[in-house]
Amino acid sequence: MNPVRKKRLILIGLMVTGVAIAVAFALNAFNQNLMFFYAPSEVMAGDAPPDHPFRLGGLVTTGSVQRQPDGLTTRFDVTDNVKTVTVQYTGILPDLFREGQGIVAHGKLNENGVFIADEVLAKHDENYMPPEVAASLKDAHNAATTPAAGTGAP
Amino acid sequence: MIPELGHFALILALCMAIIQAIFPLVGSLNRTPDWVALARPVAWGQFVFLSLSFGILTHAFLVNDFSVLYVAQHGNTELPTIYKISAVWGAHEGSLLLWVLILSGWTVAVASLTRNLPDEVVARVLSVMGMISIGFLSFLLFTSNPFERLFPVPVQGGDLNPLLQDFGLAVHPPMLYMGYVGMSVAFSFAIAALIGGRLDSAWARWSRPWTLVAWVFLTIGITLGSWWAYYELGWGGWWFWDPVENASFMPWLAGTALIHSLAVTEKRGAFKRWTVLLALLAFSLSLLGTFLVRSGVLTSVHSFAADPARGLFILMFLLLVIGGSLFLYALRAPGISRGGGFANLSRESLLLGNNLLLLVITALVLLGTLAPLLYDAFQWGKISVGFPWFTSMFVMFTPPLIVLMGAAPLTRWKQQDPAALLRSLRLALGISVVAGLVMALPVREGSLSAGLAVALSVWLLTTLLTSLKQRLKNRPGIGGLLADIASRGGRSYYGMWVAHTGIAVFVIGVTFVTQYDIEKDVRMSPGQEIQLNDYRFRFDGAVPHKGPNYSAQIGTIRVFRDGREITVLHPEKRTYLVQSRPMTEAGIDAGFARDIYVSLGEPLDNGDWAVRLYYKPFVRWIWLGGILIAIGGLLAASDPRYRMRVLASLRGSRTATGTASAEVHA
Numbered sequence: 001m002n003p004v005r006k007k008r009l010i011l012i013g014l015m016v017t018g019v020a021i022a023v024a025f026a027l028n029a030f031n032q033n034l035m036f037f038y039a040p041s042e043v044m045a046g047d048a049p050p051d052h053p054f055r056l057g058g059l060v061t062t063g064s065v066q067r068q069p070d071g072l073t074t075r076f077d078v079t080d081n082v083k084t085v086t087v088q089y090t091g092i093l094p095d096l097f098r099e100g101q102g103i104v105a106h107g108k109l110n111e112n113g114v115f116i117a118d119e120v121l122a123k124h125d126e127n128y129m130p131p132e133v134a135a136s137l138k139d140a141h142n143a144a145t146t147p148a149a150g151t152g153a154p
Numbered sequence: 155m156i157p158e159l160g161h162f163a164l165i166l167a168l169c170m171a172i173i174q175a176i177f178p179l180v181g182s183l184n185r186t187p188d189w190v191a192l193a194r195p196v197a198w199g200q201f202v203f204l205s206l207s208f209g210i211l212t213h214a215f216l217v218n219d220f221s222v223l224y225v226a227q228h229g230n231t232e233l234p235t236i237y238k239i240s241a242v243w244g245a246h247e248g249s250l251l252l253w254v255l256i257l258s259g260w261t262v263a264v265a266s267l268t269r270n271l272p273d274e275v276v277a278r279v280l281s282v283m284g285m286i287s288i289g290f291l292s293f294l295l296f297t298s299n300p301f302e303r304l305f306p307v308p309v310q311g312g313d314l315n316p317l318l319q320d321f322g323l324a325v326h327p328p329m330l331y332m333g334y335v336g337m338s339v340a341f342s343f344a345i346a347a348l349i350g351g352r353l354d355s356a357w358a359r360w361s362r363p364w365t366l367v368a369w370v371f372l373t374i375g376i377t378l379g380s381w382w383a384y385y386e387l388g389w390g391g392w393w394f395w396d397p398v399e400n401a402s403f404m405p406w407l408a409g410t411a412l413i414h415s416l417a418v419t420e421k422r423g424a425f426k427r428w429t430v431l432l433a434l435l436a437f438s439l440s441l442l443g444t445f446l447v448r449s450g451v452l453t454s455v456h457s458f459a460a461d462p463a464r465g466l467f468i469l470m471f472l473l474l475v476i477g478g479s480l481f482l483y484a485l486r487a488p489g490i491s492r493g494g495g496f497a498n499l500s501r502e503s504l505l506l507g508n509n510l511l512l513l514v515i516t517a518l519v520l521l522g523t524l525a526p527l528l529y530d531a532f533q534w535g536k537i538s539v540g541f542p543w544f545t546s547m548f549v550m551f552t553p554p555l556i557v558l559m560g561a562a563p564l565t566r567w568k569q570q571d572p573a574a575l576l577r578s579l580r581l582a583l584g585i586s587v588v589a590g591l592v593m594a595l596p597v598r599e600g601s602l603s604a605g606l607a608v609a610l611s612v613w614l615l616t617t618l619l620t621s622l623k624q625r626l627k628n629r630p631g632i633g634g635l636l637a638d639i640a641s642r643g644g645r646s647y648y649g650m651w652v653a654h655t656g657i658a659v660f661v662i663g664v665t666f667v668t669q670y671d672i673e674k675d676v677r678m679s680p681g682q683e684i685q686l687n688d689y690r691f692r693f694d695g696a697v698p699h700k701g702p703n704y705s706a707q708i709g710t711i712r713v714f715r716d717g718r719e720i721t722v723l724h725p726e727k728r729t730y731l732v733q734s735r736p737m738t739e740a741g742i743d744a745g746f747a748r749d750i751y752v753s754l755g756e757p758l759d760n761g762d763w764a765v766r767l768y769y770k771p772f773v774r775w776i777w778l779g780g781i782l783i784a785i786g787g788l789l790a791a792s793d794p795r796y797r798m799r800v801l802a803s804l805r806g807s808r809t810a811t812g813t814a815s816a817e818v819h820a
Contacts, residue, residue: 011498015507019514026518026547030525033543037536055538072677072755072764091675092755092764095388095736135536 035106039136044083048109056085056115057104057136065099078103078115080140089117096122102134157222160210161301163203164251167258168291170200174261174284178277179349190273193280194265200287201258208255211300212242220311223304224248229311230732232703233319240324241314246464247300249327253444254290256328256335257283264339264364271360278346279339286338289471297464313732316704322382330375330402334440336368337405340412341437344430345479348486353426358419361433363796365416369409370787376402377780388738388753390673390768392776395544400523401443404516408436411512413787414505417646422567424493424502428509434479439516441472446523497569504562511555518547549603556610556661559654560617564624578624582616607665611658618651645793653786660779666772674767677758687769689750690714695761696727696754704728704737709763711741711752725765727754749773 037055038048048054056078064077073090076099087105097103097120107117174196181189211224215238220226228241228248243252261283268276294300317323343361347353379399384392393399412432419429445468496502522539529537564578590609594602625647626634638644672687680695694710706728713721723741730737740753748771755764 007498011503015510019510022550023514023518025550029546030521030539030543033540034525034537035540037538067758072675092389092766095738 037104037136039080039140040078040085041080041083041136041140043085043109043115050109053106053108053118055104055106056087056117057102058085059102059137060097060099062099075114078105080136082140085113085115087115087117087120089120093120094122098122156210157214157219157301157303160207160214161299163207163210164291164295164299164301167200167203167207167254168288168295170196170203171284171287171291174200175281175288176284178284179281182274182277182281183349187273190277193277197258197261197265197280197284200284201262204251204255204258208242208251211248211251212239215239215241218311220309221303221305221307222300223302224300225311226304226308227312228314230313230703231310232732233314234702236321236324237314237319240318243327244314244318247294247298249331250290250294250298251300252328253331253335254287254294256331257287257290257338260332260335260339261287264342268360275346275350275360278349279342282342282345283338286342286475289475293464293467293471297467310732313703313730316728316730316733316735316737317386319730320382320386322378322386326375326378326382329371329378333368333370333372333375333409334402334405334443336364336371337409337437337440339364339368340409340433341479344433345482348430348479348482351486351489353430353490355420355423358416358426358429359796362413362416362420363791363793365409365413365433365436366787366791369406369413370784370791372402372406372409373780373784373787376406377777377784380780381777384773385740385742388740389766390671390740390751390753390770392667392773395522395539395541397523398443398447400519401439401446404519404523405436405439405443407512407516407519408432408439411509411516412436413790415509418502418505419493422494422496422502424496425506426490426493427487430483430487430490432509434476434483438472438476438479439520441468441475445469445472494568496567499565499570499572499575501562501565501567501570504558504565508555508558508562511551511558515547515551515555518551519544522547552661553606553610556614556657559657560613563621563650563654564617578620579617582613582620585616586610586613601669603665604669607661611662614654614658614661618654622651640794642795643793646790646795649786649788649790649793651786652789653783656779656782656784656786658779659775659782663772663775663777663779667770667776670771671773672769675755676765676767677762678765679760679762684767686767688715689720689769691752691767693763693765696757696763699726701728703732704730706739707754707757709741709752709754709765711765713743713750721750723750723752725753727757744774746774747772 035053035055036049037057040056040058042048043056048056058078058080061077061079061084064075066075068074071090072092073088074093075086075088077084078087079085087107089105089107101122104121105115105117106119106121107115110116174193177189177196178193181187181192211222213219214222214225215229216235218225218229218231220229224245224247228245229238233241241248243249261280264279264283265276268279340361343357343364347357376399379402380392383394384390412429412435415425415429415432418425445465522544525539526537529535560582561575561579565575586609589612590605592605593608594605626638629635629638639648674684674686676684678684678691678693680693683690683692685691690713692712692714694712696707696709699706699708706726709725709727711723711725712719713723721743723743725741726739728737728739729735738753740751742752743750748769751766751768751770753766755766757763
């Protein structure tokens with residue numbers, strides 16, 4: 001092998017190794033940062049991880065929103081029309097948060113089965129339903145074969 | 155009747171695009187000058203018809219012609235005029251029309267500013283742009299006709315999404331599209347060169363200013379989007395790693411790699427294949443961005459209603475473009491000559507390293523953006539990739555990138571003596587390490603990240619100053635500097651200088667606002683005061699207000715520092731009447747070193763409000779950095795050596811042999 005090619009190969013080899021190591025780290029971190037989505041039925045069935053954050057989505061049950069009088073803590077129920085999970089969130093809710101609206105919350109379950117959310121998302125469109133929520137409503141509907149209201153998602 | 159004219163104009167534009175795609179290309183291959191000569195007039199024809207069509211849609215919004223479905227959905231008689239105009243591109247159909255119009259605008263620009271390039275090259279470039287135009291025009295006509303009629307005609311329109319009723323968002327999409335679509339010029343030049351089988355320095359020099367201008371627009375578009383998100387979404391974030399933001403960021407990253415790689419190809423004739431691949435990649439990522447936004451496959455604040463037919467169409471188009479261009483590349487790549495050689499330590503090798511890092515970041519952003527789709531497709535579950543992941547990726551790959559950025563301008567082309575490089579970097583290295591350490595000291599509430607950011611920024615600035623000093627060794631004083639800026643190749647250098655300074659400013663902004671910002675969500679009663687850092691906030695209640703097409707509650711918050719009132723902020727909570735949609739307008743006291751940011755959450759009982767109080771140090775530096783980067787790009791693109799006069803004088807010397815070196819070193 002001529003010396004120029006050899007040098008070039010060493011250079012490329014070094015770069016590739018460096019990049020490979022970095023990418024390995026990146027992919028490892030990637031796996032730890034994945035947040036899975038669960039519907040209330042799945043959470044109640046015990047599918048959701050007890051100690052890892054995940055995303056919970058569904059409709060806010062009408063009449064369930066309770067504000068603690070002294071601060072910014074809110075409790076409300078999220079449902080897929082089959083099962084219901086109580087969510088607790090401290091902070092300012094998004095503009096489009098309201099009863100009957102589809103939402104997605106990030107957070108963890110506590111030991112009482114209450115979902116402690118650190119972020120609540122309601123999308124910027126009245127008629128918009130997060131696709132995960134729409135799908136889970138449909139699944140729950142099919143599984144329960146009971147008439148479910150408000151599944152008129154896109 | 156008028157909307158139908160708009161529709162016909164679109165159809166005629168499609169016919170023009172078909173002619174533009176076929177005849178000039180075929181003519182350039184079988185040497186039929188008449189067919190080649192068709193390229194420019196047809197490009198103009200297409201532009202005229204598209205402008206007509208766009209003008210007609212705008213007119214329909216201005217006169218509230220709700221018999222047009224698109225206008226009925228997004229227009230409203232109460233909309234202020236500026237938003238009636240921006241409503242044209244406020245949703246799917248119209249924004250696609252804008253896209254095609256901009257593509258046509260770029261085509262016309264290429265047609266008229268390339269008089270000095272060989273006709274057959276221009277013909278091929280315009281042909282490729284015609285093909286892209288066919289794709290988008292048929293998409294528009296067959297799946298998303300903006301001129302579709304509605305009967306019976308409603309008396310009032312559905313109104314523009316209130317989020318879009320804002321100056322920032324009125325100009326953000328056109329800027330971004332200028333960037334996205336501008337990448338098609340670099341792509342078309344690359345494809346034309348592959349078709350012709352001649353990839354040389356001349357090709358790199360021709361496509362370089364176009365790529366730079368497109369990249370500048372992309373930079374401005376992204377910066378505007380970030381600024382808009384900051385003041386309009388009401389919670390002070392400036393970047394969310396939202397799929398649609400990523401969709402604009404990926405072409406920017408690839409474009410950044412491309413402009414650096416083009417520089418190497420132009421100056422040294424090296425990296426040719428790599429540069430071509432990057433040109434293909436940058437535009438493919440722009441198309442992918444369009445696919446992600448327009449198909450609605452991803453959950454995002456930007457997504458319009460999902461329509462599988464549209465998604466499928468763009469996906470097929472995407473596959474066709476990527477597959478076709480890669481196929482052509484595979485055919486031609488073996489024939490591309492090797493460029494100039496270079497040593498392991500040389501400016502080329504550092505730029506190669508920078509290119510690799512940029513592409514790794516692009517690939518990781520792509521992974522994070524597409525992972526939810528892939529997981530869903532393979533039924534592995536519904537996931538989202540956490541914000542922290544993207545951030546940690548960035549923190550991992552940016553520092554080496556910046557280290558290379560600092561060193562590269564001081565490194566010679568072809569070969570650099572390591573000891574000499576170290577000598578010239580010594581001072582900069584010392585200063586930046588000390589600055590970083592001082593910043594990281596715990597006594598100043600420093601943190602490791604802040605220390606690292608300061609070290610990197612100072613490193614960039616000091617190496618830039620060192621390189622300026624070396625460059626001006628023989629041209630002392632301000633006069634020397636000005637003469638140097640005016641010289642051939644001067645603005646390329648100073649463009650780099652300004653853009654890299656922009657990166658230094660940006661890094662400081664990002665790190666400081668992330669490290670030192672204070673955010674507090676509180677419940678406030680009228681008259682209540684809350685202390686945040688050095689600032690005292692007093693809430694003076696909220697009063698109702700009526701706007702043109704919304705009603706609002708306007709709060710009053712006075713901010714004091716050291717007992718003195720420094721500003722009165724009026725955050726608003728608006729409800730837009732037609733779509734009955736609440737909107738938050740933040741109250742911001744902007745400053746060079748800090749922003750004070752307040753926004754209203756929701757009304758509680760007794761006149762109390764949930765309020766967000768933010769202190770955001772150096773947040774302006776993020777956008778200031780973006781502006782500097784854009785100015786740098788413009789400076790580089792305006793370098794005299796790209797001017798036609800120069801090219802014209804070189805035209806005579808362009809013969810079958812030795813095109814490149816003669817021109818570069820002339």
